[in-house]
């Protein structure tokens with residue numbers, strides 16, 4: 001059939017509402033028939049055209065939307081998008097910032113403490129060093145904030161929470177001085193660009209057992225009782241009964257790392273932590289205990305009834321300073337007999353070490369200026385005397401015990417139950433002496449006897465890279481560790497249930513700040529999920545975004561494809577208007 005070359009002639013227009021005709025003349029190819037008809041090739045019905053257009057646009061939009069969902073899930077490794085959180089640990093020897101990345105899957109946070117999902121930086125000295133000059137803390141805090149900003153995408157800063165949680169070093173300061181330093185921190189963090197509220201900068205031992213009021217703190221740890229902070233200035237010992245949140249957080253990260261968090265309480269692992277200013281003991285105990293030591297931690301649908309306590313002044317550095325103080329002050333039952341008037345033997349310092357500089361620096365907390373100058377020390381390096389001096393320090397206050405039984409100071413501690421990880425200085429000192437896991441506590445004794453009994457000059461040659469003060473501490477540390485775990489807490493010397501560690505599971509650092517982040521994120525996510533419209537969905541389907549993709553995405557794609565195929569497959573009809581016959585003829589295009 002040839003296309004006509006004659007000009008199309010305009011005839012009666014069909015009904016306006018129908019279509020807008022295009023006309024041309026087609027001559028039949030058969031010579032014999034002279035008939036030729038004028039045909040009208042009509043465009044499709046405008047309504048029909050619109051629905052086609054809509055269908056096409058909708059199909060394209062659906063397919064694009066589906067492809068975008070595929071891309072965003074694929075690009076996030078088939079999981080929720082990455083979120084961030086920042087925790088600053090205000091310790092006594094330094095301030096450490098932790099930057100965490102995590103995802104939400106099926107309404108639950110998924111934590112990975114490695115690679116781009118975890119970074120930390122520690123700056124010395126700790127916040128408590130700025131007691132005389134609180135403003136001086138702002139420079140270090142700004143440097144830590146800049147470190148975090150380098151690890152959180154700028155677009156996420158505004159929804160990334162930052163918390164400052166200070167521990168023993170700050171606990172030892174007057175509350176008024178604490179508040180000045182915290183005020184500087186609140187100003188720096190408030191202008192950091194991260195999500196921050198003033199109450200998120202605090203000394204974490206905010207709860208001590210005086211009133212019977214209980215309340216749920218926003219980090220998922222429910223204190224057995226609490227009181228307002230003003231009591232802290234009146235009774236430092238009461239403050240010593242505080243701060244067990246630090247121990248709880250360390251317990252949380254240890255059991256998260258070991259995979260026992262969320263499981264049977266009996267199968268969890270306890271934590272004994274030897275810090276600089278404080279020591280923490282936290283474990284699941286079935287023994288009845290006074291409420292000020294009891295903490296309940298909920299994780300998933302499991303509740304853990306814990307004993308948790310932070311022994312302020314019983315951290316390694318604080319205890320060592322107490323030893324020097326006890327060597328000098330005659331009005332206390334001195335840990336060791338003085339050599340002669342004003343000359344004190346220090347059994348925890350290897351022979352030949354010159355103690356005067358270090359003791360003058362550290363005794364400010366214990367001595368009036370004149371008695372400091374009058375006193376001098378002689379290193380006599382004797383491990384067993386050092387160990388009994390350490391025991392005297394640990395038992396100081398035992399006579400004031402107001403509980404059924406006390407172990408450290410005048411504080412109640414139930415009998416240790418189950419397995420334990422001994423962290424921080426337990427780990428550092430065991431590593432220094434090269435102890436293996438097997439019988440490490442009994443080997444600590446022989447290592448300490450050798451080290452304390454050695455001449456200082458030989459020790460210096462063996463470890464020239466270490467700071468003198470750090471090297472010196474290993475004699476006291478080896479004695480204090482055995483005296484704390486075995487002589488005071490009753491851990492048998494060959495007990496395999498207690499091991500030293502600084503990481504666990506998949507090399508997860510056993511740092512309490514990670515535990516605080518886990519609890520806080522778990523609490524805020526489940527709060528958000530229960531208040532968001534998706535809660536019923538996750539509860540009903542309990543599926544993650546990947547499965548969601550298959551359940552919803554694939555059917556949409558199939559529907560769109562069927563529509564598109566059916567549309568294209570639909571016979572292409574041609575509607576023509578026969579002028580001579582005066583009617584439409586619909587015919588199929590091959």
Ligand SMILES: Nc1nc2c(ncn2[C@@H]2O[C@H](COP(=O)(O)OP(=O)(O)OP(=O)(O)O)[C@@H](O)[C@H]2O)c(=O)[nH]1
Nearest residue numbers: 091092093094167168169275276277278315424428
């Ligand atoms: N030997 C040794 N000791 C370390 C090392 N790192 C930290 N410590 C000591 O381990 C203890 C606890 O470390 P951190 O928790 O980082 O110190 P901190 O938070 O400032 O101290 P606290 O406020 O008591 O927790 C302190 O006594 C530190 O001096 C290390 O690499 N080697």
Ligand SMILES: [Ca+2]
Nearest residue numbers: 091092167275
């Ligand atoms: Ca610490």
